[in-house]
Amino acid sequence: MTLAPGPAAAAGLGAGSVLFLTTWGVLAAAGAVAPAEPTRGSRRFWLTVLALLALSAVEEVVFRGAVLGWGQRLLGTPAALALSSVGFAASHAFPTRLTITTWINLTLYGVLFGLAYLAGGLPASIALHGSWNAWEWGSGFAVSGPTTTRMLPAPPARRLMPRVPYGPEGHWAATVCCLAATAAMLAAAPPLGR
DSSP states (O other): OOOOHHHHHHHHHHHHHHHHHHHHHHHHHTTOOOOOEEOOOOTTHHHHHHHHHHHHHHHHIIIIIIIIHHHHHHHOHHHHHHHHHHHHHHHTSSSSOOOHHHHHHHHHHHHHHHHHHHHHHHHHHHHHHHHHHHHHHHTTOOTTSSSOOSSSOOOSEEOOOTTOSSSGGGSHHHHHHHHHHHHHHHHHSOOOOO
């Protein structure tokens, strides 16, 4: 059963929020997040928000719409889901060198976004991905890496994770939360088929 676009997007927004806030709670409980360091405010706030949404949409169209969608017909759902998830993680390896934990977590996020796509199509996966990115940036982390880029300026207050070269995606807390979310989505979803 596939959700209609509106409910699918709403479910994606809610799931992304719960996933990020749960990860944040585990990070805070583990003492892994340093207080936010003030930075100059972003004069391009809305441009950054639009860039986050556009980036999420583009990645979802490529990795879920194209790789997973077309790959299902050629390879079957499990193989296409794996291929789209590993490809998604690999796309984040440049220009930043990823740690093994970051590779694992970005692959797990790819699985989550893929399961959202299978349940609700692109509206669900775009909303889930966009929600995570918006919470990440809004809480003070540079999105998709340890440093800011021209496309995604630094958040108004910069948060650091000592000894973790990437943002929340580079920490074991994200692994635990992603595994729990993946297990919950797989338990609720129909079998993936061939």
